[in-house]
Amino acid sequence: MTRWIRPAATALACLLGAPGTGALAAEPQAQSGGMPQLDFGNPLMIAQVVWLLLIFGLLYFLMANHALPRVGEILEERRRRIAADLEAARAAKAEADAAAAAHREATLRARAEAQAAVANALQEAQAEAQRRAEALNARLAEQIAAAEARIGAARDAAMAALRQVATETAEALVARLVGRADRAAVEAAVARELARRRQEA
Amino acid sequence: MAAEGKAIDALSQFALTPVLGKVGASVGFTQSNAHMLIAVGLVTALMMWGTARRAVVPGRLQALAEAAYEFVHEMATGQIGEEGKRFFPFLFSLFMFILFGNLLGMLPYAFTFTSHIAVTFTLAAIVFVLITAVGLAIHGWHWFSYFKPEGLNPALAVLVVPIEIISYLSRPISLSVRLFANMVAGHVMLKVFASFVVMLGTAGVLGVLGAAAPLAINVALVGFEFLVAFLQAYVFAILTSIYLHDAVHLH
Numbered sequence: 001m002t003r004w005i006r007p008a009a010t011a012l013a014c015l016l017g018a019p020g021t022g023a024l025a026a027e028p029q030a031q032s033g034g035m036p037q038l039d040f041g042n043p044l045m046i047a048q049v050v051w052l053l054l055i056f057g058l059l060y061f062l063m064a065n066h067a068l069p070r071v072g073e074i075l076e077e078r079r080r081r082i083a084a085d086l087e088a089a090r091a092a093k094a095e096a097d098a099a100a101a102a103h104r105e106a107t108l109r110a111r112a113e114a115q116a117a118v119a120n121a122l123q124e125a126q127a128e129a130q131r132r133a134e135a136l137n138a139r140l141a142e143q144i145a146a147a148e149a150r151i152g153a154a155r156d157a158a159m160a161a162l163r164q165v166a167t168e169t170a171e172a173l174v175a176r177l178v179g180r181a182d183r184a185a186v187e188a189a190v191a192r193e194l195a196r197r198r199q200e201a
Numbered sequence: 202m203a204a205e206g207k208a209i210d211a212l213s214q215f216a217l218t219p220v221l222g223k224v225g226a227s228v229g230f231t232q233s234n235a236h237m238l239i240a241v242g243l244v245t246a247l248m249m250w251g252t253a254r255r256a257v258v259p260g261r262l263q264a265l266a267e268a269a270y271e272f273v274h275e276m277a278t279g280q281i282g283e284e285g286k287r288f289f290p291f292l293f294s295l296f297m298f299i300l301f302g303n304l305l306g307m308l309p310y311a312f313t314f315t316s317h318i319a320v321t322f323t324l325a326a327i328v329f330v331l332i333t334a335v336g337l338a339i340h341g342w343h344w345f346s347y348f349k350p351e352g353l354n355p356a357l358a359v360l361v362v363p364i365e366i367i368s369y370l371s372r373p374i375s376l377s378v379r380l381f382a383n384m385v386a387g388h389v390m391l392k393v394f395a396s397f398v399v400m401l402g403t404a405g406v407l408g409v410l411g412a413a414a415p416l417a418i419n420v421a422l423v424g425f426e427f428l429v430a431f432l433q434a435y436v437f438a439i440l441t442s443i444y445l446h447d448a449v450h451l452h
Contacts, residue, residue: 036216037317037385044217047229049323052314055237056324059244059298064290067248071270074255074263081257 166190209400211392215316215385233314240301240314269297273438280442284449288442291331295324296438303384303430307423315433316384318377325377328441332372336448347451376440383433387426394419 039045167183167190174181219226220235247269251262259267273293277285285292299315306313314320336344348365349358397415401408 044229044231048233049319051234059241060294062245063294
């Protein structure tokens with residue numbers, strides 16, 4: 001590689017027009033005026049490149065075999081640790097979620113049970129109330145019916161008495177006015193009048 | 202180092218000088234290589250020492266190391282896909298090496314090794330060899346169809362295929378010159394304006410007042426250079442991952 005640099009660099013030197021560097025003649029102090037970098041006649045130049053290869057090789061060896069694997073391990077270890085921690089956190093969260101879900105379910109169940117019990121009691125109470133109301137209604141209806149029957153009987157009795165009183169009164173009135181009374185005719189008239197009034201009423 | 206006489210010497214900061222005495226000189230170990238070694242040491246310290254406690258909740262240094270890791274990892278997998286994990290260590294090394302090289306260069310007296318075309322071109326050449334080898338390894342001969350876009354008019358192929366090949370071959374050049382030129386330009390500008398400050402500062406009372414302007418520019422430039430340091434490292438790495446994506450998926 002070092003052999004290879006010479007011609008290329010010489011060409012470059014010519015290209016850049018650096019004076020006194022195109023010639024490869026070994027003149028160690030040729031850099032007066034030109035760039036020391038283009039003084040390829042300087043034997044130190046070759047030595048520099050050889051040392052460069054050795055030193056760069058050393059760096060590559062150290063980096064590839066020692067430094068970089070170690071840094072890679074550290075980074076990998078950290079990534080693993082973070083992943084493990086995240087995994088643990090995720091597991092804990094899943095656990096908490098499950099517990100919360102169980103708790104929610106229990107709450108729901110308890111609420112449903114309570115609601116069912118309340119509804120049950122309500123239904124029973126309503127049925128009881130209805131039964132009582134029905135019993136009461138039945139008794140009241142019975143009493144009403146009895147009362148109505150009594151009233152009807154009383155009215156009938158009153159009506160019967162009314163006809164008799166009316167007949168006797170009419171008979172007495174007719175007898176006083178006319179002197180005599182035909183009981184049958186008076187009865188018929190009273191009956192007719194009563195019938196008419198009842199009809200009108 | 203600064204202005205010598207009237208000339209501004211902005212380029213000598215890039216000159217290579219051996220360090221570690223005679224041993225360093227004999228093996229050509231320069232300050233550039235020393236800074237590379239420091240960069241590698243800093244990157245390794247950040248990544249190894251920073252994560253030594255392997256804390257689940259990271260401290261500041263570990264957070265920085267992890268941020269760097271994830272930034273480049275995201276780039277690799279985002280650009281290349283699942284196969285990007287295989288190239289992640291390479292991309293990471295490349296990005297951190299260039300980033301720390303650029304940032305180290307921002308310290309006073311430090312050397313910026315990414316300001317050397319030889320260095321950036323070597324890195325780009327590694328990338329080029331890698332993407333070519335990966336492409337050939339995965340796709341075999343079919344890989345060469347990369348240079349011929351699908352549904353291409355055969356008449357146009359004469360024109361398009363050479364262009365595609367040239368554009369492919371110029372990748373390491375553009376990759377390396379971009380980083381090199383950015384770093385050199387930044388450091389030359391810093392040096393030039395710093396030299397202005399020194400030259401004006403030695404030229405009497407008015408000069409001292411006049412030196413405030415280049416000093417202010419240098420302050421702004423330093424901030425800008427930090428941005429460039431990050432940006433160029435990012436550009437180098439992201440282009441490498443885009444090339445790798447092409448090598449793995451062929452378009």
